[in-house]
Amino acid sequence: MHYREILDQLRTHVAQLFHSSCDERFIYHNLDHTEQVVENVVNIANHYQLSDQDFFIVVAASWFHDIGYLFDCGRHEAKGVDLAVAFLEEHNVDTDVVAKVKGCILATMMPQRPEGLLQQIVCDADLFHLGSSSFKERNKLMRKEVEAFSNHKIDKDDWNRKTISLFMAHHFHTEYCQTLLNSTKAINLARLEENLLNQPTVDIIKKEGKEKKNSKPERGVETMFRVTSTNHQRLSDMADNKAHIMISTNSIILSVILSLLLRKLEDNPHLIIPTLLLLIICVVTMVFSILATRPSIPKGIFTNEDIQEKRVNLLFFGNFYRMSLPEYENGMNKLMDDSDFLYGSLIKDIYSQGVVLGRKYRLLRVAYNVFMFGIVAAVLAFIIASFLVAM
Known part of the structure; x- marks a missing residue:
């Protein structure tokens, strides 16, 4: 099943529906909101490294989850399901996949009661703004x-x-969103309560003052970090796949050399040098490929001094895996309370990923060069050896 192609057609189909059924009253439930939900779904799905089929299910559901507003506001989830089923069946999508897409759309119905990770991802993406800095604008x-x-x-x-009642009844379902959004959600709820009482607390004033002081485009910065980290992860996966190809290919060649050629060297001494050359090339290529994928793990310990001086990156498991949970929680709380510490850790994390990627690709380049030039040299050696014997 070509899920990527269907998603491209699906995106165009939904956009056309929004444009053809345009109603200026849809200030919130419009194409912009749907695209934002799709972006949230993609980010959460990438975190959980879903299979191609599961990724297709949650993305397709997010495209159709609010399209029903254009036709029937009272039962928009059901209408969205009808439109999704019609489109997917027209494109010969498997019935079990269609059923899961349908379940994900219906799960967004309030109050949300998702069953399973896929429905949880779509539900969290739909109400992602409750725990984001854009909540105030979206609420308006x-x-x-x-x-x-x-x-x-x-x-x-x-x-x-x-809105406060919605906050009190709602909770994020995936661990990823709970970790990422719960703290900002609590701040948004506190602001709503203080606005209702018209008595801003000292904490809210401090928070607003801190935001004004930082005056950073938070959403743009967060998107930059997210996209960069995702790109680095994809490049790392590509490097691992390339190394796996080299290891597998040279393992097969080595097996052939050891099982067939070595037995015939006594009868064909002229093949000794070409065979040894090919053997060395395969071994060297495998060594560099293995080095490119061999993990390197730090000591896994940090100190309070590291936290105070903001030297440790708590976003990488290698820096804390030997620490106790209370020590790690204490460090993470300090990280979340200090935006400079948080952004500094994100910068360190991306830089570390880049350093590891650089090392992987340098070693892979050596492995590919050795294999490319070496295999040519080995073939020429076999040809020359056979030619000399024939003479």
Whole structure:
């Protein structure tokens, strides 16, 4: 099944539906929101390294999860399911895959009760903004959309009360989103409660002052780190695959040499040098390929001094795997409370990935060069040896 091709057609199909059924009242539930949910799904799915089929299921569901608003706001999930099933069946997608896409869409119905990782991913991606810095802006858009469809102004306090109720009833389902979003979600909830009481707390004032001081485009920075880290991971996977190809290829050649050629060297002494040359080439290539994939793990320990001076990168397991859970929790709490420490750790993490990638690709280049030029030399050696004997 060519899932990538179907996803490309699916994306175009959904975009056309949004454009052809455009309603200016959809300030929140529009193509921009759907694309944002798809982006969230892709990021969560990449974290869990889903198979191609599971990746297709969650992405397809995210494209169709709110498309039903264009046709039936009251039962938009069911309408979205109908549109998704019609499209997928038209493209001959397996019935079990269609059923899972349907389940993921219906799981977004409030209150969310997802079953299994795939439905959890789609549900968390749909309400991802509750734990993000863009919540305030998204919440305003949602309120304006409801006002547009109801044709009356909604009291701000009443809206805040309903939103607080949503926060209290909601929880992120995947461990990834819980770790990534729960702290910001708590801040967003605190702000809603303080706005309702009209008594901003000292903590909120400090937080807002800190945000103004930093004045960083948080979403853009987070996207940059996420995309860069994902690209590095893909390059690392590519390097591992290339090394695996070299190891497998040369293992086969070595097996042939040891099982066939070595037995015939007594009767064909002129093949000794070409055979030894080929043997050395295969061994050297395998050694460099193995070196490219051989893991290197640090000592796995950090000290309080490392935390205070922000020298340790707690985002890499090699720096903490020998520490106790309370010590690691203490370090992570300090990391999350200090934006400079957090961004510094992300920078170190990406830099470390780049260093490892550089080493992998240098070794792989040596392995490929040895194999490429060596195999040519070996073949020429066999040809020359056979020619000399024939003379």
